[in-house]
Amino acid sequence: MTARLLATYRIAAAAADIDARARALATEQSVEMPLEAIGDKRVLGEVVARVESVRPAGEAFDVTLGIAASTTGDEASQLVNMLFGNCSLQPEVELRDVAFPAGYSAAFPGPASGIAGLRARLLAPQRALTCSALKPQGSPVEHLAALAGLFARAGIDVIKDDHGIANQACSPFAERVPAVQEAIARANRETGRQALYAPTFSGGPAALAEQARIARDCGVEMALVAPMLVGLPVFVEMRRQFGLRLLAHPAFAGAARIAPALLLGKLFRLFGADATIFPNHGGRFSYSRETCLAIARAARDPWEGLPACLPVPAGGMSVERVAEMRQGYGEDTMLLIGGGLLAAGDALPERAREFVARVAQPLAGTA
Amino acid sequence: MTARLLATYRIAAAAADIDARARALATEQSVEMPLEAIGDKRVLGEVVARVESVRPAGEAFDVTLGIAASTTGDEASQLVNMLFGNCSLQPEVELRDVAFPAGYSAAFPGPASGIAGLRARLLAPQRALTCSALKPQGSPVEHLAALAGLFARAGIDVIKDDHGIANQACSPFAERVPAVQEAIARANRETGRQALYAPTFSGGPAALAEQARIARDCGVEMALVAPMLVGLPVFVEMRRQFGLRLLAHPAFAGAARIAPALLLGKLFRLFGADATIFPNHGGRFSYSRETCLAIARAARDPWEGLPACLPVPAGGMSVERVAEMRQGYGEDTMLLIGGGLLAAGDALPERAREFVARVAQPLAGTA
Numbered sequence: 001m002t003a004r005l006l007a008t009y010r011i012a013a014a015a016a017d018i019d020a021r022a023r024a025l026a027t028e029q030s031v032e033m034p035l036e037a038i039g040d041k042r043v044l045g046e047v048v049a050r051v052e053s054v055r056p057a058g059e060a061f062d063v064t065l066g067i068a069a070s071t072t073g074d075e076a077s078q079l080v081n082m083l084f085g086n087c088s089l090q091p092e093v094e095l096r097d098v099a100f101p102a103g104y105s106a107a108f109p110g111p112a113s114g115i116a117g118l119r120a121r122l123l124a125p126q127r128a129l130t131c132s133a134l135k136p137q138g139s140p141v142e143h144l145a146a147l148a149g150l151f152a153r154a155g156i157d158v159i160k161d162d163h164g165i166a167n168q169a170c171s172p173f174a175e176r177v178p179a180v181q182e183a184i185a186r187a188n189r190e191t192g193r194q195a196l197y198a199p200t201f202s203g204g205p206a207a208l209a210e211q212a213r214i215a216r217d218c219g220v221e222m223a224l225v226a227p228m229l230v231g232l233p234v235f236v237e238m239r240r241q242f243g244l245r246l247l248a249h250p251a252f253a254g255a256a257r258i259a260p261a262l263l264l265g266k267l268f269r270l271f272g273a274d275a276t277i278f279p280n281h282g283g284r285f286s287y288s289r290e291t292c293l294a295i296a297r298a299a300r301d302p303w304e305g306l307p308a309c310l311p312v313p314a315g316g317m318s319v320e321r322v323a324e325m326r327q328g329y330g331e332d333t334m335l336l337i338g339g340g341l342l343a344a345g346d347a348l349p350e351r352a353r354e355f356v357a358r359v360a361q362p363l364a365g366t367a
Numbered sequence: 368m369t370a371r372l373l374a375t376y377r378i379a380a381a382a383a384d385i386d387a388r389a390r391a392l393a394t395e396q397s398v399e400m401p402l403e404a405i406g407d408k409r410v411l412g413e414v415v416a417r418v419e420s421v422r423p424a425g426e427a428f429d430v431t432l433g434i435a436a437s438t439t440g441d442e443a444s445q446l447v448n449m450l451f452g453n454c455s456l457q458p459e460v461e462l463r464d465v466a467f468p469a470g471y472s473a474a475f476p477g478p479a480s481g482i483a484g485l486r487a488r489l490l491a492p493q494r495a496l497t498c499s500a501l502k503p504q505g506s507p508v509e510h511l512a513a514l515a516g517l518f519a520r521a522g523i524d525v526i527k528d529d530h531g532i533a534n535q536a537c538s539p540f541a542e543r544v545p546a547v548q549e550a551i552a553r554a555n556r557e558t559g560r561q562a563l564y565a566p567t568f569s570g571g572p573a574a575l576a577e578q579a580r581i582a583r584d585c586g587v588e589m590a591l592v593a594p595m596l597v598g599l600p601v602f603v604e605m606r607r608q609f610g611l612r613l614l615a616h617p618a619f620a621g622a623a624r625i626a627p628a629l630l631l632g633k634l635f636r637l638f639g640a641d642a643t644i645f646p647n648h649g650g651r652f653s654y655s656r657e658t659c660l661a662i663a664r665a666a667r668d669p670w671e672g673l674p675a676c677l678p679v680p681a682g683g684m685s686v687e688r689v690a691e692m693r694q695g696y697g698e699d700t701m702l703l704i705g706g707g708l709l710a711a712g713d714a715l716p717e718r719a720r721e722f723v724a725r726v727a728q729p730l731a732g733t734a
C-alpha cells in the first residue's frame with residue numbers, strides 16, 4: 001500500500017465545480033499532465049495524488065488530497081513542492097493542514113532538544129521563558145553589546161538580535177557576535193544565570209557556515225534564523241550540521257495562504273526549530289487568538305518521537321500583557337518583548353526586570 | 368547622502384489612517400522599535416525607512432518607502448527581509464515594486480549570460496525558443512530518457528525535468544541525469560542541433576553541490592531550480608559557484624502578495640536566473656495578460672549591466688497558441704509546453720515537431 005500524506009486545501013469554488021477542481025488539484029500536485037496520456041499503471045495507482053474527501057467549509061470547500069509520500073523524496077524542498085509548489089500560484093487555493101503517515105517524521109531532524117533542552121540549559125524547569133531583542137539595526141556594536149548586558153543582568157533568558165540585524169557594515173557579524181556574547185557571558189558570571197544569545201544567521205550556505213564557525217568559536221549556542229529567507233532545506237542542514245539550538249523567525253513567511261499553524265508550527269518543527277517566533281494576537285499583526293493558539297499546539301502537541309518546539313509569541317507585546325499571555329499559552333512558552341521594553345528609555349533596566357519578575361510570579365488563581 | 372531603495376506597497380487602509388499606517392510600515396521594515404526610544408541621530412537620519420509618497424490606488428493606497436540600501440547588506444536574504452520580511456505577515460500589505468539606487472545591482476550576480484548566451488549556445492539567434500518537460504514523476508529512468516530523446520529529435524531547444532521530479536527513489540538524480548543527458552546528446556549528434564537538458568536541482572546545500580558535480584561530470588549545462596524552494600541566497604550561490612545556466616521555476620512563490628513581475632521577473636533576474644518560468648494567462652493559473660507581460664518586461668528591460676533574462680510562459684499551454692504567444696511576447700521568449708505535447712499520446716513525435724515548426728514559421732503580417 002502506498003503511504004500518503006493527507007493534505008487539506010481550502011478552495012474557493014462553486015459547488016458545481018468543486019469535484020472537477022479537486023481532481024485538477026490532485027493532478028497539479030503530482031504528475032502535472034493529462035492522466036489519459038499516462039500509460040504506466042503503477043504511476044496511475046501509486047504516484048498520482050488522490051482526492052480523499054471534499055467537504056463544505058462556509059462559502060468554500062475543504063479538499064483533502066492523498067499525496068504519495070514517495071514523491072516527496074524525504075526532503076524539505078521537495079516536500080513543500082509537493083504540498084504547495086504550483087498551487088501556491090493559484091490564489092483560490094489555501095493549504096490548511098497536513099497529516100503525515102506514521103513514521104514519516106523520522107526522515108526529518110525535528111528539534112535537537114526543543115522545550116525540554118532549553119529549560120534544562122536555562123535552569124528554568126517550569127516558569128514561562130523570556131526573550132528580548134537587540135535593536136535598532138544600524139547601531140554600532142558597542143551599543144548592542146551594552147544592551148545585551150543590560151538584558152542579561154535583568155534576567156532575560158534569551159537575547160536575540162533584531163531580525164533586521166544581519167551582516168551589515170555598521171555591525172558586521174564577525175565583530176558583533178563575539179562582543180555581544182562576551183557582554184552576556186560577563187553578566188551571567190555576575191548573576192549566576194544562564195542567558196543565551198541568539199544572533200541572526202543570514203545569507204547563502206557559505207556565509208552561514210562561516211557565521212556558525214564564528215558563533216561556536218566564541219561560545220554561542222543558539223541561532224536566530226528565518227527559514228523562509230535562508231531556504232527550508234538550508235534550515236534542515238543547519239539543524240543537522242551546526243550544533244546550535246534554532247530559534248525560527250517568521251520573516252517572509254507571508255503565511256496568508258499556508259495556515260500559520262502548519263508552516264510556523266508543524267513544518268518549522270519538523271525541519272528542526274527548537275523554538276518558533278510568531279505574531280501574537282493583539283499586536284502589530286492581525287493573527288487571531290485562535291490562530292496563535294493553533295500555532296502553539298502544532299509546536300507542542302505529541303508527535304511521534306519529535307521533541308516539542310517552544311512557542312514564542314511576539315510582535316508589539318508589552319509587559320502589561322505577561323499574565324494574560326501566560327494564562328493563554330501556558331508556561332511552556334517563551335515571551336518575546338523587544339520594542340515594548342526599549343520604549344522605556346532610561347527606565348529600560350527596571351522595565352526589563354519587571355518583565356522577568358512578572359514571568360516568575362504565581363498567576364492569579366494558581367498556588 | 369544615504370542611498371535608498373524605493374519600495375512601493377499597496378496597503379488596504381482607510382484614508383484617515385493611511386499616513387499613520389505608512390509611517391508604521393516604515394518603522395516595521397527598518398528599526399522595528401519606537402522611534403522615540405532611539406537616541407542615535409545617525410540611525411534616525413540614515414537607517415529608519417522614510418515615507419517617500421502616499422498615493423490613492425482605487426480603494427487602497429500605494430505607499431513608497433525609502434529603505435536604506437546599507438540595511439540590506441548587499442545580500443539576497445537580507446534584501447528580501449528588508450523589503451517584505453515582517454510585513455509579509457500583514458495581509459493588508461502587498462509589495463508592488465522596487466526601484467534600486469544606481470549601482471546597487473553590482474552587488475548581485477544577475478544572469479550569467481541570459482538571453483544572448485542561450486541564443487548563442489542554441490544556435491538560434493532570432494526565433495522564439497522552445498521548451499518541454501519530462502513527465503510524469505514516478506516514471507522509471509528509461510522512460511524519461513526515451514522521452515528526452517524524442518523531444519530532442521523533434522527539435523525542442525530546452526528539455527527540462529518536470530518540477531516534481533527531484534531526487535526520488537524511482538529515478539534518483541545520480542541515475543536519471545546521466546541517462547537523460549546521454550539520450551539528448553545522442554539525438555543532438557543525429558540532428559546537428561544543440562538541445563540542452565535542465566534537470567531539477569533540489570535539497571539542501573550539500574545535496575545541491577553533489578547534484579552539480581554529477582551534472583557537470585556528464586556534460587549538463589543548465590539547471591532547473593525553484594529559488595523559493597531552495598532559498599533565494601542559495602540560488603545566488605548556485606549562480607556564483609556552479610557554472611550552470613539557471614532556469615528559475617516559480618514553485619512555492621505564491622506570488623499573491625509580491626507582485627509577480629517583481630519576484631519572478633526583477634528579483635529572480637537580479638539573483639541570477641538566465642530564464643524564468645511563469646504561468647501564462649489563459650492556462651491553469653489566473654495571471655492576467657497584463658501581469659504576464661509585466662513579468663516579461665521586468666525580465667528583459669535594460670538594467671545597468673545585467674544581461675536580459677529569458678521569459679518562459681508556461682502552464683497549460685498548447686501548440687495552437689504558439690502564434691498568439693509569439694505575437695504577445697515577441698521572439699525573445701522561450702515557449703514551454705509540457706502536458707500539451709504529452710496529451711498527444713502516440714502522436715507525440717508529430718505534435719512535438721509541429722511545436723518546433725510553428726515557432727520557426729514567419730508570423731502572419733511579418734516578412
